[in-house]
Amino acid sequence: MVRMLCAMIVVVCASVCHGAVERWAGEVSLPGMKLEFTVEFTPDEGGDGHAAAISIPMQGVAGLALERVVYDDARVSFFLGGGAQALFECERVDADSARGELRQSGQVFPVSMTRLAPDAPEPGPRRPQMPERPFPYDEHEVEYVNAEDGVRLTGTLSVPRGDGPHPAVVLLTGSGAHDRDQTIFGHKTFLVLSDHLVRAGIATLRADDRGVGGSGGSVPDTTVGALAGDARAALALLRTRPEIDGDRLGLIGHSEGGMLAPMAAAEEGEGVAFIVLLAAPGMSGRAVMEAQMVDLLEAAGAPEDFVARNSELQRAIFDRLAEGAPEDAVREAVRALVEAQAPPGTDGATLEGVVDQQLAAVQTVWFRSFLVNDPARWLARVACPVLALNGSLDLQVHAATNLGLIEAALTNSADVTTRELPGLNHMFQTAQRGTVDEYALIEETIAPAVLEAVTAWILERAGR
Known part of the structure; x- marks a missing residue:
């Protein structure tokens, strides 16, 4: 129900096929799960580069544009901006497969890719209860x-x-x-x-x-x-x-x-x-969000002191919103929580990007009305x-x-x-x-x- 503070992790790699659109299916190995995705590489009109777009069925993402794409005979890399701030680099294993790593917020996740045939259906998770037309x-x-x-x-x-x-x-x-x-x-x-x-x-x-x-x-x-x-x-x-x-x-x-x-x-x-x-x-809404943070962190196995500290920092954000504190004071409270949750080694630019996103989220008309x-x-x-x-x-x-x-x-x-x-x-x-x-x-x-x-x-x- 309640908005979660998280970044979407998406990555891509592929071998090169000059002059043709190529689709690849792959997965990112995340803790406790595999995130499946597909990527489409399209040659630029001038023939000197490629555009790339990713689809992630599990997350309802389709055709998301990727940045800083490098797609040549030896290397494939791209950067996913926004809240993800993820850099992916990989090398070809052979003509139909590739391996690489996603680097995000100081963490590294392995990736595997396989090239799809032109007529291959879009891969994705099974949803056996999905109704199929025609309906009665x-x-x-x-x-x-x-x-x-x-x-x-x-x-x-x-x-x-x-x-x-x-x-x-x-x-x-x-x-x-x-x-x-x-x-x-x-x-x-x-x-x-x-x-x-x-x-x-x-x-x-x-x-x-x-x-x-x-x-x-x-x-x-x-x-x-x-x-x-x-x-x-x-x-x-x-x-x-x-x-x-x-x-x-x-x-x-x-x-x-x-x-x-x-x-x-x-x-x-x-x-x-x-x-x-x-x-x-x-x-x-405030009480729901406070209880939710505790339940989710405890379910994830977070130490008791970590849970207590994060709860304290979350309450500080809500208190400042309730008091009508100026934006810089709210931003200070948001930054404290983001820093507490960030993995070790997260760079300053990434932290500020997440702070910007979360500050904007907690100051919306909807969020303020939901809390009270x-x-x-x-x-x-x-x-x-x-x-x-x-x-x-x-x-x-x-x-x-x-x-x-x-x-x-x-x-x-x-x-x-x-x-x-x-x-x-x-x-x-x-x-x-x-x-x-x-x-x-x-x-x-x-x-x-x-x-x-x-x-x-x-x-x-x-x-x-």
Whole structure:
């Protein structure tokens, strides 16, 4: 749910084939995982160099341009700027393979590459739950406007075939700017969930977040309250559709979306028939982020004093934001945390680049509003039935703590169901540890038991 402070590691190497576009598949050996990628080398028009672009299916990256590309008979290297600041150099082993190293922040990671045939499919992680068209239901591209600020949003309305009108749900994504499928590490979480619901007779509306796809606006420049307004605008659209039953409308929110759903439901009153909260916070955004840092560091095996020091530095950043401290004071606090987390030997330019990025992130309109938003005051106003689920291995939104707070705050609803599901992580995948690096490695997108539980609960309350 919450934004993580991390750099994307991507690398490339290849042997040379002058005058032709070449595709290579490879992997970076990272601690505990392999990061797969492909790279395409394209000769410059003048024939004196190459451009290169990388795709990383696990991270939803496609065609990212690379810098300072050297691609000749003996050497391949390039530099990835931005937050990664990664330099890769390799040598050819033979015509169809190459080996090299990625150097980033004082660390070195091995890389292996294999040249792909021209007609080879794009490699990537297996996602066996991915629905395949044609679907046994109808899909409609829709647009609607948040009347509060005029931002236009685009999405997909999926409707069961047969007699209507049908119950419907709006799917609300977690934090960050996601597409309508909530694509994360190659998993299209909301497409999988939507497909299961629609096949059971429940229509769904899933939309691109602000600044993604055809949607206008920008998530960083938007308050949490305005994002809840986007959910209300989606409900307003559904009420105009003859195939949708306006008296059987609900909201399903994952992570931050589970914070937005009660906000929208509280304002809509009887206009919302039910809400489903998936890994939703029951505490303020600040409290969630503070607990998350501790849980993730402890799961990674960090020493107790390291965890305590990082927590102290994180709180200092939040304190300065809350006090309205000037930018240089906030920057000083951010730099202290970045330095504490940086690997030994990280150069000053790299550190300042990360500080710049994180300073910009914590000063956005969204971040400031998220920190202070307290779900309890919205949950107390919700009168409709509520289902709240969380996984026991969730390290981003602690299950027992947040489910307890949600249940305690729902004083105005007579139909509340909360369940902690054993062995599931923040994405509701069957996991071993619950750490973020597992999300990409696990082939399962959503545990089937979760799909069944959500669908059955909705049908009991909104079915015919």
